[in-house]
Amino acid sequence: xxxxxxxxxxxxxxxxxxxxxxxxxxxxxxxxxxxxxxxxxxxxxxxxxxxxxxxxxxxxxxxxxxxxxxxxxxxxxxxxxxxxxxxxxxxxxxxxxxxxxxxxxxxxxxxxxxxxxxxxxxxxxxxxxxxxxxxxxxxxxxxxxxxxxxxxxxxxxxxxxxxxxxxxxxxxxxxxxxxxxxxxxxxxxxxxxxxxxxxxxxxxxxxxxxxxxxxxxxxxxxxxxxxxxxxxxxxxxxxxxxxxxxxxxxxxxxxxxxxxxxxxxxxxxxxxxxxxxxxxxxxxxxxxxxxxxxxxxxxxxxxxxxxxxxxxxxxxxxxxx
Amino acid sequence: xxxxxxxxxxxxxxxxxxxxxxxxxxxxxxxxxxxxxxxxxxxxxxxxxxxxxxxxxxxxxxxxxxxxxxxxxxxxxxxxxxxxxxxxxxxxxxxxxxxxxxxxxxxxxxxxxxxxxxxxxxxxxxxxxxxxxxxxxxxxxxxxxxxxxxxxxxxxxxxxxxxxxxxxxxxxxxxxxxxxxxxxxxxxxxxxxxxxxxxxxxxxxxxxxxxxxxxxxxxxxxxxx
Numbered sequence: 125x126x127x128x129x130x131x132x133x134x135x136x137x138x139x140x141x142x143x144x145x146x147x148x149x150x151x152x153x154x155x156x157x158x159x160x161x162x163x164x165x166x167x168x169x170x171x172x173x174x175x176x177x178x179x180x181x182x183x184x185x186x187x188x189x190x191x192x193x194x195x196x197x198x199x200x201x202x203x204x205x206x207x208x209x210x211x212x213x214x215x216x217x218x219x220x221x222x223x224x225x226x227x228x229x230x231x232x233x234x235x236x237x238x239x240x241x242x243x244x245x246x247x248x249x250x251x252x253x254x255x256x257x258x259x260x261x262x263x264x265x266x267x268x269x270x271x272x273x274x275x276x277x278x279x280x281x282x283x284x285x286x287x288x289x290x291x292x293x294x295x296x297x298x299x300x301x302x303x304x305x306x307x308x309x310x311x312x313x314x315x316x317x318x319x320x321x322x323x324x325x326x327x328x329x330x331x332x333x334x335x336x337x338x339x340x341x342x343x344x345x346x347x348x349x350x351x352x353x354x355x356x357x358x359x360x361x362x363x364x365x366x367x368x369x370x371x372x373x374x375x376x377x378x379x380x381x382x383x384x385x386x387x388x389x390x391x392x393x394x395x396x397x398x399x400x401x402x403x404x405x406x407x408x409x410x411x412x413x414x415x416x417x418x419x420x421x422x423x424x425x426x427x428x429x430x431x432x433x434x435x436x437x438x439x440x441x442x443x444x445x
Numbered sequence: 446x447x448x449x450x451x452x453x454x455x456x457x458x459x460x461x462x463x464x465x466x467x468x469x470x471x472x473x474x475x476x477x478x479x480x481x482x483x484x485x486x487x488x489x490x491x492x493x494x495x496x497x498x499x500x501x502x503x504x505x506x507x508x509x510x511x512x513x514x515x516x517x518x519x520x521x522x523x524x525x526x527x528x529x530x531x532x533x534x535x536x537x538x539x540x541x542x543x544x545x546x547x548x549x550x551x552x553x554x555x556x557x558x559x560x561x562x563x564x565x566x567x568x569x570x571x572x573x574x575x576x577x578x579x580x581x582x583x584x585x586x587x588x589x590x591x592x593x594x595x596x597x598x599x600x601x602x603x604x605x606x607x608x609x610x611x612x613x614x615x616x617x618x619x620x621x622x623x624x625x626x627x628x629x630x631x632x633x634x635x636x637x638x639x640x641x642x643x644x645x646x647x648x649x650x651x652x653x654x655x656x657x658x659x660x661x662x663x664x665x666x667x668x669x670x
Contacts, residue, residue, distance in 0.1 A: 225616075239629070243636070261620060264619060264620035264623060264625060265619050265620040265621075266616060266618070266619070267619060269616070
């Protein structure tokens with residue numbers, strides 16, 4: 125708080141209310157998110173190799189550099205301290221393929237920060253999740269490099285490097301539960317291990333950083349829609365458990381969809397948002413041309429957030445219908 | 446009475462002041478759709494300029510003969526005539542280019558840039574002025590389409606006008622030759638243009654204030670006694 129008087133000889137500090145402050149700040153929340161991603165980073169290094177740390181550091185450094193540069197050009201205050209640039213860089217790195225080129229990583233981080241966030245006016249004004257926007261750009265630019273996967277370190281039958289979703293879609297091979305859960309599969313750097321992602325996600329919910337409604341509604345949605353399709357034809361369509369633990373669903377559920385800026389603010393809106401994402405994920409995975417659809421589903425629903433917020437605006441207390 | 450401007454001004458205003466793409470935001474369809482490469486952008490802009498100049502000239506000459514009730518239909522007939530000429534010439538002389546531009550040459554008929562200049566300028570001014578105005582607009586259109594086409598070609602295919610200029614290790618960004626790349630390029634360029642205009646306006650405003658201040662012409666706020 126800024127004191128009214130700056131004369132140090134006054135004993136009494138005069139400030140306007142409120143006088144009690146919570147320790148919550150954007151900065152505090154953002155560093156909690158970084159902590160929650162540590163298990164995913166550790167498992168990434170275990171499952172793949174040290175190169176993952178290089179990708180992650182390059183991504184974070186580029187994100188911070190781009191943000192500072194844009195703030196400097198626009199003559200604004202530097203906002204690196206709020207940690208949002210670090211988060212964007214870290215999240216972007218964790219959803220890239222393990223062997224992605226560093227040049228591509230740099231492009232992705234620059235696009236994520238500049239076109240995903242700063243072009244709208246910085247943190248709090250962006251419509252789309254910056255990390256996902258960066259990944260969508262890379263996916264459209266380098267479709268081959270973005271779908272080249274690495275054989276995980278502990279692979280017992282390393283005959284294929286396809287992700288479980290691609291194997292399911294194109295070769296009708298189903299991956300069993302235990303590698304899916306531990307992460308011993310092909311996939312993006314940080315999202316292969318369901319266990320690590322769940323640890324981070326539960327930590328976030330327990331600390332109160334993210335609202336539990338969005339993850340829960342997404343879970344219910346995917347069990348519901350995935351289950352319906354599975355019951356219709358269990359031989360062709362994957363079961364809901366596979367849907368939950370494969371691809372980037374859990375990672376997107378805990379870290380992407382729950383982004384404060386790009387998710388609805390009303391409780392009812394969060395339910396609509398989460399269930400909408402799940403519906404799109406199931407539709408893209410089962411009927412779409414791509415094996416995975418979490419990124420596009422979340423980006424698509426991000427676009428609907430202003431509309432959802434408007435429709436689910438709660439009635440003012442005491443207002444007559 | 447409107448202030449008369451010089452013929453040169455009628456020409457140069459189309460380059461920047463009322464640039465068809467950046468300022469009037471007209472003719473977006475060819476701007477976005479055909480600028481996959483620099484050569485496509487040039488061809489499209491040249492064809493548009495040809496139609497724009499000749500139809501503006503004709504419309505300006507017969508502007509007093511056209512009854513106001515049917516003026517749009519009349520403009521379209523005139524424009525369509527020149528579009529047909531352009532289309533047939535391109536098909537005969539540059540079949541490859543014509544194929545790559547596809548339906549966008551015939552679609553010049555409904556290009557709002559041409560109809561816009563006809564309605565806003567040619568129908569109210571003398572043929573000579575209409576000629577200079579349409580030439581200026583055509584040149585402005587050409588410059589912007591060339592810039593967008595070049596950016597998309599360099600990043601999307603690593604070439605410019607068909608020549609390889611990027612290092613061999615450069616992996617082309619496919620998104621730049623997809624529709625999304627067109628929107629990104631146009632949006633960023635337009636943002637830069639607006640940024641520049643704002644920047645200049647602020648500078649001007651500051652210099653005016655500074656001038657007033659130094660000559661003490663601004664009334665200073667006096668405190669009440």
